[in-house]
């Protein structure tokens with residue numbers, strides 16, 4: 001005997017196309033033009049901060065930085081879909097998510113200047129720090145989500161991973177655990193088509209990443225990740241459904257810039273590939289929509305840009321006034337400082353860290 | 362040829378691929394990109410994607426499949442992009458790569474060379490600056506090598522590729538482009554398991570390796586002391602004889618490494634000296650390492666990694682005793 005025991009398929013959702021035309025049937029009712037305008041501003045602010053971070057890095061005023069250029073809709077749309085009590089668990093590229101959730105810009109800048117202190121306000125916005133080891137954060141998100149279920153808080157969790165990150169064991173383990181625990185979590189794949197120099201096709205022969213959900217037995221959906229409305233909708237739906245368990249969401253987007261400031265994409269990626277994605281820009285299409293609705297024009301655009309410039313400059317100035325405290329490195333390793341470590345700290349402090357002229361800054 | 366460490370390792374890999382058609386390179390971004398530090402640059406163009414393979418983003422996958430390839434008669438040279446991400450393959454290394462030989466009483470073995478960048482000082486993000494040599498040495502069954510200059514890097518890597526076991530080849534990123542050296546064009550070996558003598562002296566012995574070799578050299582020349590400087594080079598198995606001979610000669614020992622002080626390689630060296638040469642010392646051993654805490658963010662790394670001042674303070678202390 002032979003019979004089919006399983007069928008699976010994956011849907012793709014787009015609400016606003018590349019020209020800013022909206023499929024009103026799919027548009028969530030609560031997504032008013034006012035909210036779309038807000039999304040536009042968050043995406044623009046994210047992009048402006050990105051540009052600033054790149055220039056600070058180039059001037060030696062910031063550490064290695066991974067831009068989110070082109071991926072703003074996936075981040076801002078997801079963040080906008082969260083409820084006030086919800087948590088987010090980022091990878092290293094979630095600048096737009098932090099910004100939308102209210103992370104102070106000076107704190108983000110401080111972090112990317114190379115200070116752990118910069119991430120301290122994250123706790124206040126229910127976020128954990130940026131996580132660099134690819135995919136490892138996903139299990140934290142599942143556990144954090146389960147803790148909300150266990151304590152009946154009603155809060156859910158969103159978490160992010162790249163297309164490359166879906167190759168790690170942790171990715172599969174997180175979906176599987178989430179399924180078994182019925183964890184209220186949305187696992188969002190920000191598929192920007194590249195993992196440093198490796199194209200998406202090098203990660204898996206599966207035609208979609210969303211279908212990875214099928215093996216874990218959880219819902220999976222693919223969305224135009226450059227369409228902030230569609231991202232909002234799928235994340236919102238996932239969170240509404242979170243009491244029934246997790247969802248896997250694949251946002252189709254594109255890394256318009258370098259992997260990080262340490263990367264040179266001309267080594268492996270033809271410029272023509274990048275050009276193809278320019279008309280699909282996530283900010284451009286919302287701008288077109290708002291202009292068609294007469295909600296936006298050139299003067300509003302330049303006023304917004306000026307406002308963002310001032311906000312960012314003030315944040316940079318504040319971050320650059322930060323006074324470093326090398327002693328602080330020792331202070332939060334354990335809940336109580338062990339004698340063994342205290343001795344090392346005292347020796348370092350009394351020797352002024354053995355710094356000579358010209359060491360450090 | 363004059364070569365920095367990147368060029369020297371690249372050249373060694375090229376010669377290994379030429380000499381041994383079972384040898385392949387695999388890892389994240391090792392192909393077209395030539396590795397994030399360009400260590401495999403040009404090899405993809407020269408040998409093609411069968412010999413220089415971009416893998417999916419999975420460290421456990423890279424090391425686990427490399428083990429299988431090695432069991433099957435190939436000679437993989439996997440790259441893990443940073444040592445800070447090799448923990449995802451820790452199980453494969455310390456439960457499998459190191460044990461096939463003993464579990465099968467020598468009937469199966471895992472000839473592979475795992476390359477990964479280690480150590481800090483180059484202003485990277487988190488998890489890009491760790492010095493985890495003690496963890497792997499402690500596991501048993503893994504040969505652990507750390508070069509400190511281009512000549513040694515090439516010779517040690519070639520020697521590693523001629524071994525029939527798993528060798529972890531840990532490359533200090535800070536030294537990748539720090540200086541150039543005259544490096545022979547052809548195949549040569551620097552012996553694994555044998556320490557290098559950087560300088561010979563009478564007053565004290567400084568035992569070090571990796572990023573700390575140039576720091577120690579500078580400290581010694583600033584203090585104008587006569588010191589044995591020993592570059593351990595192979596962490597496991599350690600060259601005890603060279604270390605003990607020097608300790609007995611000078612009677613004063615400082616051990617300097619970048620890895621955190623506690624439970625590290627310095628403790629191992631110190632214990633061996635204490636066990637076998639204690640009565641020939643005329644002052645207590647001093648260890649210099651980073652504080653016993655995780656590697657900090659870039660703004661604090663200069664306060665964390667041992668610097669010349671810290672080595673000089675140790676020299677002054679031991680000579681005053």
Ligand SMILES: Cc1ncc(C[n+]2csc(CCOP(=O)(O)OP(=O)(O)O)c2C)c(N)n1
Pocket residue numbers: 093132133134135161162163164165166192194195196255259389418420442446449
């Ligand atoms: C476990 C692990 N391995 C390797 C790296 C080095 N690394 C940083 S980002 C990256 C590529 C990630 O690609 P993807 O998951 O698609 O995310 P993207 O960078 O495109 O946002 C790699 C290999 C890492 N940070 N963590």
Ligand SMILES: [Mg+2]
Pocket residue numbers: 162163164190191192193194195196
């Ligand atoms: Mg990607």
